[in-house]
Amino acid sequence: MNKFAFHKMDEVKGIIPFYKLEMDESILLNEFENEIANNSKYLSQFRAALSWMEEVANKKTIPDTKFKPLDRGKEATGVFEFKTKNLRIYGMSLPGGKIIIFGGYKNNKQNKNIKRAKRIANEIIDLKLTPNEKTRITKES
Amino acid sequence: MKRQELLKSPEYWMVKIQSELYSQIGEYIESEKINKSELAKRLNVSKGYISQVLNGDYDHRLSKFVELSLAVNKVPIVEFMDLDDVIQQESGEYVDSPLILKKGGLNWKSHEYASDEGSFKLSEDIDSNYSVVHYDSVVNEN
Numbered sequence: 001m002n003k004f005a006f007h008k009m010d011e012v013k014g015i016i017p018f019y020k021l022e023m024d025e026s027i028l029l030n031e032f033e034n035e036i037a038n039n040s041k042y043l044s045q046f047r048a049a050l051s052w053m054e055e056v057a058n059k060k061t062i063p064d065t066k067f068k069p070l071d072r073g074k075e076a077t078g079v080f081e082f083k084t085k086n087l088r089i090y091g092m093s094l095p096g097g098k099i100i101i102f103g104g105y106k107n108n109k110q111n112k113n114i115k116r117a118k119r120i121a122n123e124i125i126d127l128k129l130t131p132n133e134k135t136r137i138t139k140e141s
Numbered sequence: 142m143k144r145q146e147l148l149k150s151p152e153y154w155m156v157k158i159q160s161e162l163y164s165q166i167g168e169y170i171e172s173e174k175i176n177k178s179e180l181a182k183r184l185n186v187s188k189g190y191i192s193q194v195l196n197g198d199y200d201h202r203l204s205k206f207v208e209l210s211l212a213v214n215k216v217p218i219v220e221f222m223d224l225d226d227v228i229q230q231e232s233g234e235y236v237d238s239p240l241i242l243k244k245g246g247l248n249w250k251s252h253e254y255a256s257d258e259g260s261f262k263l264s265e266d267i268d269s270n271y272s273v274v275h276y277d278s279v280v281n282e283n
Contacts, residue, residue: 051156
C-alpha cells in the first residue's frame with residue numbers, strides 16, 4: 001500500500017504548478033537530488049532540468065530532446081521525462097498541474113525506470129488524486 | 142533546491158536564452174515554411190548547427206547568436222537586472238517587515254509584490270541616504 005502526497009515546487013514558477021511526489025513519506029526527487037549533490041556535473045544538469053521545467057510551466061514549447069511524453073493515446077498515463085545529457089527526471093500530468101515523480105540516469109536502467117514511473121502514475125490515477133496548492137493530499141492505495 | 146539557488150545558477154539563465162532562441166527559430170521555420178536544411182543554407186551554417194539550436198543545446202559565440210537573431214529578422218534586446226532585486230521581487234518576503242533599499246535602486250514608489258496571499262501595496266518613508274518601505278496592507282485580489 002502506498003501513501004501519496006504532493007508538495008508544491010517552489011523551484012519552478014509558472015502558470016502550470018509543479019509538484020513533487022511524496023510516496024510513503026519520501027519525496028523521491030529530493031532523494032535523487034541528495035544522491036547527486038556531490039557530483040557537480042549532475043547537479044549542473046539537474047539545475048538545467050529544473051529550468052526547462054519552468055519553460056513548460058510557462059506553457060512554452062521546448063525541444064523534445066529536453067521534454068518528452070512517454071506514452072500517448074487513450075490509455076496514456078500522462079507520464080513524461082525531462083532529459084539532460086546524463087539524467088532523466090520522470091513525471092506525470094494531472095488536471096491540477098505536473099507531478100515530478102523521481103529522478104534517474106541515462107543508463108541501462110531507463111526502461112525499468114519508465115515502467116516504474118508508469119506504475120506509480122497508474123496508482124495515482126486509480127486513486128483519482130489531484131494536486132491542490134494549499135492542501136496536502138494523502139491517500140492510501 | 143531553493144529557488145534562490147536556481148536563480149543564482151548560470152544554467153537557469155542559459156536555458157532562458159536557449160528556449161527563447163528555440164522559439165524564435167521555430168517560429169521562423171514555420172512562417173517561412175522551410176525545413177532545417179533550407180534554414181541552414183540561408184544562414185550559411187551546417188544543418189548540424191541548426192539541429193543543435195533546435196535541440197536546445199545552443200552555447201556558441203555571442204557574434205553567432207546575434208547573426209542568428211538577425212537572420213530570422215529579430216534583434217536580441219539585452220537588459221541586465223540586479224540579481225538581488227530579481228530574487229527579492231520573486232520571493233514576496235516583505236510582509237510585516239521593513240525593506241531597506243538604496244536610493245536610486247528599485248522604483249519602489251510603485252512596487253507591488255505578489256505572493257500566495259495576494260498582492261501587497263507599499264507606502265514608503267524616505268530618509269536621507271536610504272529608503273524604508275513598509276507594508277501598508279494586504280490587497281487580496283482573489
